[in-house]
Amino acid sequence: MSDAEFHRIKRLPPYVFAEVNAMKARARAAGEDIIDLGMGNPDQPTPPHIVAKLVEAVQNPKTHRYSQSRGIPGLRKAISAYYKRRFDVDIDPETEAIVTIGSKEGLANLAQAITSPGDVILVPNPSYPIHPFGFMLAGAALRHIPVGDGLDGFVPALERAIRHSVPKPTALIVSFPANPTGQTVTLDFYRPIVDLCLKHGIYILSDIAYAEIYFNGNPPPSVLQIPEARPITVEFNSLSKTYNMPGWRVGFGVGSKKLIGALAKFKSYVDYGAFTPIQVAATAALNGPQDCVAEIREMYRQRRDVLIEGLAQAGWKVPSPNASMFVWAEIPEPFRELGSLEFAKLLLQEAQVAVSPGIGFGEYGDGHVRFGLVENTQRIRQACRNIRLFLERARRQNGPVKADRTS
Incomplete structure (x- = not known):
């Protein structure tokens, strides 16, 4: 049976993140070190006093x-x-x-x-x-x-x-x-x-x-x-x-x-x-105490600054956001003609950096990709170095090539 016969399900468009996620899984299975800045999934632990309260509460059978x-x-x-x-x-x-x-x-x-x-x-x-x-x-x-x-x-x-x-x-x-x-x-x-x-x-x-x-x-x-x-x-x-x-x-x-x-x-x-x-x-x-919120906010600010600076050094000028845990980056020339899905796949294949294609957030997002600030600053610097090398190779080759769908 196909899900196409279910009215509500068939109204949903194809999940555009699926191709990038599948490529990411294959690359990791092949031993590649993928720096995942795709999903907005916080990488740090929950503050200890919140975990302690959970443990205390769960010990009460009521x-x-x-x-x-x-x-x-x-x-x-x-x-x-x-x-x-x-x-x-x-x-x-x-x-x-x-x-x-x-x-x-x-x-x-x-x-x-x-x-x-x-x-x-x-x-x-x-x-x-x-x-x-x-x-x-x-x-x-x-x-x-x-x-x-x-x-x-x-x-x-x-x-x-x-x-x-x-x-x-x-x-x-x-x-x-x-x-x-x-x-x-x-x-x-x-x-x-x-x-x-x-x-x-x-x-x-x-x-x-x-x-x-x-x-x-x-x-x-x-x-x-x-x-x-x-x-x-x-x-x-x-x-x-x-x-x-x-x-x-x-x-x-x-x-x-x-x-x-x-x-x-x-x-x-x-x-x-x-x-x-x-x-x-x-x-x-x-x-409870809100110091942890200020610390989380400062962590994202530091990661944002490292990413924005690193992309600029790679020749990719991206505006610095005032808020959120994301950086919304317009696809650099001469890659814009590829669209966000193809460019995200190319970035994964050539720079080992996973991002979210903008088309996944609506048709007006197709000229962009989204970086999630979900790796530490050392990993973000490595991602920027990889991207810089990829962009330099592309400039020497006089333009982009399409990603290999089987890679």
């Missing part, structure tokens, strides 16, 4: 029972305290906060909860894949808003999308700091967006998973800092990057009572929530 799909009360209170401390926004832990099994699950299940077949969803492009595909799986039609060349045209593009969409859009997704581009915004960026969405009855779904990974001294804002946004907005966050907890799968959503209530009802039918000891440890992360 925590081994079913948890709560909405999240344990202590964690919801910690989420509310975080929002007050960080954004000066008051969140009711009973009605305006929900614990999710990572922000990805929250977005996907909210899409299922609020979407009817044929609803129009406005999605930035390029963007993190769950943003469009969570709604596509729920039966929505997607309307893409280009963000690859900057954000100056975002509001005019949003106005056009609303004007020309039939039926009227149900929801708009925003995500800043952005994955994959690393773009950041100020609170003023959100104000006309909130006004437009209020005027046209459009929900705002915000993803701020990288809100604590910033480098220029200006903490990224929350759209909920605009009071008028609260009735129409849910904002998702995750502990994965902030506390080096990707495998723990714990995140949260806050905002609109109506939307949080819809998500809570949906989740009550499909899951029992994250394992209680994980939620207890997540509570300790949010309520």
Whole structure:
């Protein structure tokens, strides 16, 4: 049987990372030292005090029972305290906060909860894949808003999308700091967006998973800092990057009572929530000392600087992002004609460096590749040396060659 007969599955495009991942696996099996800057998978351990709290909690057999799909009360209170401390926004832990099994699950299940077949969803492009595909799986039609060349045209593009969409859009997704581009915004960026969405009855779904990974001294804002946004907005966050907890799968959503209530009802039918000891440890992360967050932020800043400098020395000028754990790099000339997938494969084959092809984040990302800052600075320097040698060879050969698909 083919998965083509399943309606929702066949709506998904081919997984463009698969070819790069297969090449990477073959190269490693052949003994090659591949420097993997592809997946945004933090490489450092979770801070010890969070692990200790998990161990303590798991030794209590009462925590081994079913948890709560909405999240344990202590964690919801910690989420509310975080929002007050960080954004000066008051969140009711009973009605305006929900614990999710990572922000990805929250977005996907909210899409299922609020979407009817044929609803129009406005999605930035390029963007993190769950943003469009969570709604596509729920039966929505997607309307893409280009963000690859900057954000100056975002509001005019949003106005056009609303004007020309039939039926009227149900929801708009925003995500800043952005994955994959690393773009950041100020609170003023959100104000006309909130006004437009209020005027046209459009929900705002915000993803701020990288809100604590910033480098220029200006903490990224929350759209909920605009009071008028609260009735129409849910904002998702995750502990994965902030506390080096990707495998723990714990995140949260806050905002609109109506939307949080819809998500809570949906989740009550499909899951029992994250394992209680994980939620207890997540509570300790949010309520405990935050020195570890500053240390993680500084680690990514150092890695970013090493990568940007190393690429520049290789002749590849790339802008330095103000936030996130990614560097979004325009494919250098004369390789742009290859497209991002072919170039990523070539980089893997010729420089032993794995990156994510931009096309995997939407059609407007095809002129770029994404570097994840998930190796230490020594390995990043080695990656840059490999890339420099590869680019020098290409210049001597007067242009690129295509990757060998069998390598």
